[in-house]
Each structure stands twice: as C-alpha cells, then as structure tokens.
Amino acid sequence: MGCEKKKILTLVSFLVIFPVLVNYIPAISNYLEVMIFAGIFCLVTIGLSLLMGYAGQISLGHAAFLGIGAYSSGIITAKFGLSPWIGIAAGIAISSCIAVVVGIPSLKLKGHYLAMATLGFGEIVFIVFNEEVNLTGGPSGFADIPYLHVGSFEFSSELTYYILVWAVVLMGLFFALNLIHSRVGRAWRAIHGNEMAAEAMGVPTSRYKLKIFVLSSIYASVAGSLYTHYICFLNPSSFDLFWSIKFVMMVIVGGMSSVWGAIIGTILLTYLGNEWLSAFKHFDVLVYGIILLLITMFLPGGIVSLPRILRSKRTNSR
Amino acid sequence: MTSLLEARGITKHFGGIKALNDITFRVKPGQIKAIIGPNGAGKTTLFNCISGVLKADKGEIRLNGESIVKLPPHRRAAAGISRTFQNVAIFPEMTVLENVLVGRHCRSKCEMLKAGFRTMSMRREEKDIEDKGWSFLEFVGLEEQADKLASELPLGDQRMLEIARALATEPKIVLLDEPAGGLNTKETERLAELIHQIRNSGVTVLLVEHDMNLVMDISDEILVINFGKKLAEGDPKSVKENPDVINAYLGEDIDFSDL
Amino acid sequence: MNDTAQLVQYILTGITVGAIYALVGLGYNIIYNVTEVINFAQGEFVVLGGLVMVFMTNTLHLSLPVGFFLTVSVVTILGALMDKLTIEPIKDANVLTLIIITIAVSIIFRGLAMLIWGRDPYALPAFSKAPPFTLFHAIIQPQALWVLGITTIVVILLSLFFRFTMMGKAMLACADSPEASRLMGIPVKKMVLISFVLSAAIGAVAGIVITPISLMEYDRGALLGLKGFGASILGGLGSFSGAVIAGLILGLIESLCAGYVSSGYKDAIALIVLLLVLFVKPSGFFAGKRASLKKF
C-alpha cells in the first residue's frame, strides 16, 4: 500500500493545483470542463478496469450502464420531480439488478462470445432508450434536467462540479484500491489467471465474476447520474456502442494491469478527443486513430508500462 | 467407516468414450495413496471428478461420510479437498505469496463491502491470511521468492508453489496430479520428503504419478486403473506383482524388475 | 396485396439483407480462423469496396468487370498493408490488444474515407438494367439476385479453397497451433497475410454488390461490422457455413419482426435471439471442433 499512497498523493495534489493553473493561464481556460468529463468517464473506466484488467472479463456494453444511471436520474428528477439523490440511488439499484440478470448467463461465456453478448446487451438498451419515447423522450431526448443540489446549494458552476466529480472519483478509486489489495481482489486476479484453478482453490468463480460485473455497473451508473446533472440533457446517442468501445480503449491505452492505467488513459483520451486534436481540423479523426494505433502497437501494456520499459531499457544498455 | 474419502461407482463419458467406468475406492485418513495407470487410463479425469472440475455422470463421492458429489469445486475445497494440476495451473501474473494467499480464500470471509472500506475486522483477517500464507511458503521453502511473479519461477518451484497453495486451503485431503512431472532427481527427492511431511502434518495425500520409483517409495496403498476401469488395488508390493498390472504396463517404458 | 405476398416479400428482403450480413461475417471468420482475432475493420473493407467502386465507375467511367477487378485489388492491397503495418509487427500481444489495433485501423480507414469522399452517400447503378420482377406477387430487385448469387459463389470458392488447396489447409493448420505449424515449415506470417488479403477481398466484393441496393457512405462500416460479427458469432466463430446460415437467419428475423412485430425493435429482437442462442449454446450454432477460445 505504501506505493499506492504516493500515487494517491500525486493525484490529489495534481487535482488541487489543476484549477488554479487553469485560472491563471488563459490558453487552457477551458480545461476544467474537459476535466469534469474526464472525471465522469474515469468512474466508468475504474470499474471497467477492475472487470477487464483484474477479473479478466470483457464488456463491450458498459455505455448501457452509464445510460441506465443517466436516464434513471433524468427521469426521476425531471419527470417525477424527486430529489436527484433518489435518482442516483435508483440508478444504482436498477443498474445492479440489470447487471445481475444479464451477468448470470453472459459471464458463462468467454472471449469473443462474451464480447458479443455484452455488445448485444448494450445495443438492446440503446434501442430501448430510442424506442420508449414516452419514458425517455426517444431519439430527440429530453432537456431541462435540474442541477444536483444539497439543500439550497446547487452544483451548477464548473468548479463546484469539478470538486464533486473528482471527490466521487477519489472515493471510487479508494474503494477499488482497497478491493484490489484484499482477498476479493486476489480472487478476481486468480480468476483472470486460471479460472479452473481458482475454483479448485475455493473461489466461487461465477459469483465473483458476477460481483465485479455488478460493481462495475454501479460505477458506470453513478457516472451516468453525474453526467446527467452536469449536461442537463439526455439523448441515446451518448450511450451507444461507440462509447462502450471508447471506454474499453481508455482502459487499454492507459494499461489494463492497473486502475491507475484507467485513470491516465481516460484523461489522455478525453483531452485528445475533445481538445488537443482540434488543431488538426479535418484530420483530427485520422490523427486520433493513428495515435491510438501507435500506443497499442508499441505499448501493448498501456501507458503505465512505459516507465517499466524505459527502466529495463536503461538496465539493458548498461 | 474409517475412510476419509470414499468414491463409489464413478462413471464418466466423453461423447461415446467411457473415460471412467464404475471406479470404486477408499482413502483412509493419514494415508498416502497413489493412483497409477498407463497414459490415458483416466487418472486425471478421476481427479477432476473428485475435485469437482468435472461432473461425474454416475457415482457417489463421500468425504468423512458426507456426500459431496453435488457440490461445485469451490465448495469441495471448503469441505476439505484441495489439489494441484498436472500442467501447473498457477496464477502467472500474481506474486508467489499472492498465489498462496488465494488458497486462504475459503478460510476467510470478508466480502466486498468490508474489503472496499477496509474495516478493522477486514484488516485483522488480512493480517491472519498473510501470516498463514508465509507459513505455507516456508513449509515448501519458497519464502525467498515471495515477491517474484509466479511465472518467473522455474518449473520445479512452480510445482512447490502449487502444493503450498493447495495446503493453504487447510485441506483434509490433498490431490497431487503428477507432482514429480518435469522435476529432476534432486527435486523429486525433496518432493518425496515433502509429501511425507504433509502426511505427518495430518493431511491425507492422494496422488497420480508416473514416476514409479517415487510411487513405490512413498505410497501406503496403490490404485491401478486402465481404460477407465479399476485394475488392482493394494499395497505397493502386491500391486507390483499383480500380473494384470504388469500386462497393462507392457507397452510402457517402465521396467518393474528394477524396483 | 394479400398476406402471402406480404410474407414472401418479407422473406425475400430478409434473405437479401441476410446475405449481406453473411458476406461480412465470412470476412471475420477467415481472419479469426488464422489469427483468432476479430478484425473490427472488416466493415470498413465493405465501405471501401463500395466507395472505390463508385470512384471506378462514376469518376473513371470504367466498365463493371474492370471496375470490379480494380476495386477488389485496391481494397486487397489495403488489407495486406493493414496486416504488414499493424498486425505483423506485433509480438506477443494479447487478443484484446489486437482487437483494439483493428479498431484503431477502422478509425483511420473511416477518417480516410471521409477525407476522400466526404460525408455524402453515393449510389451505384445496378449490375443489370432489368426492371424489378414479381414472384408470388412480391417484388424482387435484380440486384438482390446478384447479392445472393455472389454470396453463394464466394462461399463455394472459400470452401473449395480451404478444403482442397495446400494453402487453405495450411491456413487452417495455423489456426490450430501456430507453433506446430511453424515447426512443420508453414510460414505463419504469410498465412496471416493471406487471411487479411482474402477477407479484404470479400469485404470489397460485399461493398460492390450492396452499394446499388443500399448506397454507401463513409461511416456505414461500424453497423455492417456489428451485424457481420453477430452472424459469425451466431454461426459459431470460424465456421463458414455457420456464418452464412446465421447471417440469413439474422436477416430473416429482422425482416419478419419489422413486418409482424415492431419495426422499431427489429434489431433488438434479432439481438435477443442471438443472446438466447449464445446462452443456451455458448459457442454458436455450428461451432467447429476447432473453435477454441482464447482468453482476453
């Protein structure tokens, strides 16, 4: 845990300095907003990293859970006028129920078949968002969702939302790190390493796979709620297959072997996609693809493996 | 009822092939029992049926008189059956110590919420898991390698690691699937000693092994199967002299006259 | 229009659409069989096939056969380049990394297509000028017959290739065990290259034959790819006949659901059927004995 503490400290100080920097440097004055989305996506990818990197199960349908959280929050606050906190709780409840129902049969599948099953699930949820017009507003979505508030305090300014989102991310990160360094985390990694052996050593593998699937769906659902109350508008296209794939890419680019990879990959890709590549005008999509390709080709362990590779290069050259 | 493990009428089909046909045997507490037989006789399949990795089509398996045949593998582990694998099945991306800690899973109980919030009881339990883990590492002599990735160990040490991991579940009986496979003479000698130590610590041992020297040397009792059927059972001496057994091994590269 | 005619129309449409899915699914299977990678850029080969053909016929005014040949060659070269530049240099990557690489390549292909052809859809003239004709009061477009015919030819050629030629057999051997194949002197790298070439060619053919029916634009690849992936999974990864039958089944389900249940939910219903099949039979309808599973 010692080295984790150092990392957490680095992240926290980065997060504290960041808004100050943004405030004083006009050229990056819009970076705070991007960081808010990065934080929201980080929640999804932390869960996904636990699922993929630790337990070795893939999901190409996690945008669906983001959407379920988002729509639960949106519908409960905008349509029924209830407190956003109820919306978040409902999102968590609905997501985890759906995750159980989908997870039990899906997680028996392996490899590409699991990928297809989760992908299909994501598509089905996406279609439901589109077709249940009375509930979800259909493809045109619905607007005028209230901001998140505690009493009379509204999380409406960028800075307050930045603090809120990253506080939640840090909590999620703590929870995830604690899990990783426990018998639960070891059980997941054992499943990843050799499912049969894990089972024979007394790990109830199907239950643990389901647990992590549900947990990651809860992470995504909370992220969805935060997304909704920030953008105050929902339509299905924010929760389609491409988003599911984007989340997987964030995890892999950062490095599957560690939740830190998920955080780094998410921040990097969010800034790349939304900010840094706009200088390339028409070619931005192309450049995005090429960067992605180069990272996966030359750093298959993701960005977190970079220092290790550099270190081993250095020792080799000696 | 003095048997620890009792298997009755175990039968297993793969498609049209009968891999196991009505196998019945017992293991007494504190015994070292070996299962031998030519390649493809069904030894590993039998192990898989006992540990629950495969479901037997027919038959009854009892541990201490209680039927375990309906239990999934992880419940059998909790009930007291642990095992190693023929092709070492360690968790390659975990450290040596962590591999052993996984074995403590069924002897600890802090679930996700407690673990996620790192409650006091969880920390206490985690400390206990780690202490026990170290003691099993020391038992097989791997404590120096504790922080290495399991995949970085040489094969011999990986086999030892698997044994430590299996013992960490505190089994009543441990199934060793070809523990000497790929070991050199020196390592095999150490293994023999280790198996004795395991038995002395109160854990019953059931093993599948090809190394006849080892088997004859350490076993109290031997079960011979061929083509999925029980061929013979008894102490090493009687098995060695059994004409059916000699017949079955004719094609194999084993010279019984040496023993 | 009576009920039978309606049913026949639904079935005909379903088969046509299904044949398209089948063609895409076949492309997945070829690469999967050799590398155990799902090439998510497969849909992009289809798009490129259609758009390059548009360039050949509408801009260069080449005749159909010449344009067809040149288009397939161009896309094939792209497929070979993809393997040479992105797949071959990778050593010891896990399957998931390889999949992400193919996704990155698909993004690049899509970006290129957008830069070259813009965002508008393009049409191609039908292969034969004949007007639509009727069968049991249902209407068939001649181009649909072309799609079906060419799908059949592709399937037959592929089966012959893998069953009777040395190279085809060698490719299958690579899938079983790359190590053993290398020891036996089969050039695995070359086999992987050929698998990319073949599936790029099939993708291009698919693009060329469907553009007259459904138009083509730069970002259609993802959806076609998804449907094709569905077909190859439903049929059991690696099985050619499986992919074709599963593609047709998916097309039929979609079409019949749109006709009799709900056109809004047709894709969802097709997916639910797919999931149910997977849950009951986790390796698809016709999983070959070799359909081994790699872990991510």
Added chain:
Amino acid sequence: MKVSKCLGLILVFMFVIAGFQAVPAMAEDVYKIGAVFSISGRGAFLGEPEKKTAEMLAEQLNKQGGINGHPVKLIIYDDESDATKCNLAVKKLINKDKVPVIIGPTLSGTTLAVVRVVERAKIPLVSCAASYKIVTPVEKRHWIFKVPGSDRHVVSKLYQYMQSKGIKKVGIMTVSTGFGASGREELLRLAPKYGITIVADERYGPKDTDLTVQLTKIKASGAQAVVNWSVGPTQILAVKNWHDLGMKIPLFQSHGFGSKKNLELAGPAAEGVMLALGKVNVGPLLPDSDPQKKVILAYKEAYEKKYGEPISSFGGHAWDAFNIVVQAMKKAGPNPAKIRDCIENTKGFVGQHGIFNFSPQDHNGLSEKDLVMVVVKNGDWALLK
C-alpha cells in the same frame, strides 16, 4: 512513482499543446462570432454545408468592411454530432474565446445539450436545428433562437396539401434519430386536425440497408399516401424501394430531402416524390415578385461558384443564422444582452428559408407560409399549386 511521472507527462503535454493553440491577442475592434457545427459524425452532411456557408459569408462580410468597420472573426468548432463534445465546444467558445454570440449547433440533440450552458452564461445562441423543444418553453429559452422552421410547419403544409387532394389514410415511416422522432411526433399529433388517420407507423435505423419491409407493410395497410421522415441515405432508400415496389400511392418526403444531391442519387426513381420545402431550394422557380428570390439567387451563385456544389437547405440555415446575428450586431455591437434583444425584435428579415418575424413569444420567427410544396419532375424541383 510511474503514475506520478505519467501525470506529470500529461501536464507538460497540456502546456505544450496549449502553447500551440494559444491565440494571439486580438485587436479590440474585432467582433467575434462563435459557431458549432456537426462537421463529422452522424450529422456531417448537414454540418458541412453549414460550415462552408458560414465561412463564405464571413469572408464576404470582411471584404465589405465587416460590421460597422469592425472585422469579424468567425470561430468554428466541430462537435462531431456528439452531445458531450458540443457542450465542451460551446463552453470553450464562451469561457476561452469569449464570444458574444453563437450560431449552431447543427442538430437538435446537440443544441438541447447546451441550452443550460448558454442560458447560464447569458450568451445568445441561434441554432440551426429544427426541434420545437429548442425554443419552447420560451420562458426557459430566453437566450436561444432557431432559424429552421419547426417540423410542425412542414407537417401542417403537407397535411394541408393532402387534405386538398382528399387523402385521408396515411402510412408514415420515420428514422429512429432525433430528426425522425421529432417528425413522427408531429405527424401523429397533427393528423386528427386535418382529418387524417395514420394507418401505419413504421420505424427504421439510420444505417438500415433496405426499407422494403416497412413499405410493404404500409402498402398492405391501405394507406393512400406514404410519408417518409429521415435524412441521409435512408431517404434515398425509401424512394428507391417505393419505386421498385411499384407503389401506386404517392410518396411524401420530409424537408430533409431538399438537396439536389438527393435527386442525383435517387435518379429517375424520385419522379413524383412530393415535399414541403423552404424557398431556398427552389430559388430560380420563384416568381420575380417574391422578395426572397434575390437573396436566394445571390447565395446560390456565390456558394456554387466557391465550392462547385449545389446549395442545400442546411447551408441556408447557416446563412439565416449568420445574417440575423450580423444584423443584430450592427445595432448592438459585441454586447451579448443587446444582441439578444435585437434578435428578439427582428421583424421582416428576408432570409433563405422565409421572412423572419421574431418576438418574445416566438424565437423561431417562421410559419408554414414560408414553405412551398414541391414535386420532383424530370430530375428537378417543380412548384406544386
């Protein structure tokens, strides 16, 4: 250790890139106009002509001396048809570029995703998307305007025409995107008002490869007319499949079909397709007495000369948005609140899509009178009486 290095690396990277992007300090007298269009993604075929139009107009304006002598700087961002990106782009325009007014976004979904942002920042926004939700309820849309007519207008125009031809039973087919869903809503809602029954209500995906099934179902439902509501390739498919099925009942398209490119793609199959269009698409056919004819022809000539492609309704929206904003800025200067007031009080503005009359109750300013019924004849548009 390694994570801190990575984070540090990202930080350094941010500065490097920020350095590249740093905009040189601009002279005070430059007027900025922000714009967000969907230049890639789903809505690309709408956003592309909008961007081209806006760029062309800004260039023309600056050649003529800008707004009251102030050169105009048009800052365009691509939202990639994505709500999240659009939100970020608009925030960037407001917080970083400090623009006093924004035109776009292209799509209803992306516009609705930034409603809160501009309302809170108090920056006027003139959207190029059609959904009525963008400007209703108007008390919550103080700072938001839109230039495309509402689907309500288009549907009313179509239904009026059908009513006059005695059509009572209609089958509709809509694409499952924001565009199609909005059309479907209005088609269903307004039908009773014109004595029309919807006998079939079919849907399809934006990337579907065949619409024969939907049309077959409509054919069997006994409908006297088909209405298809989509943009992109599916509207061509609808025409082709309608033609191939030999359907005797007329096909009405949404205004999304109003581009010459669509006529080229659909070819002879499109003969007889009817739709309600803004006048921008049929400029040369208008009588000389029509006040819009002059501005439409001028736009058409300039655009076609510059880009070598025909104009579309979508470019027309950008034209309207840009010029309404410019007109307001001429009076109000770069002051957001004043610009907003000026736009709200714009009356009789002759644009590409009609004559705009905004008011505090109406942030759209168009009506169905600004549309004309058009039929496809000999591969070109022809006005319907």
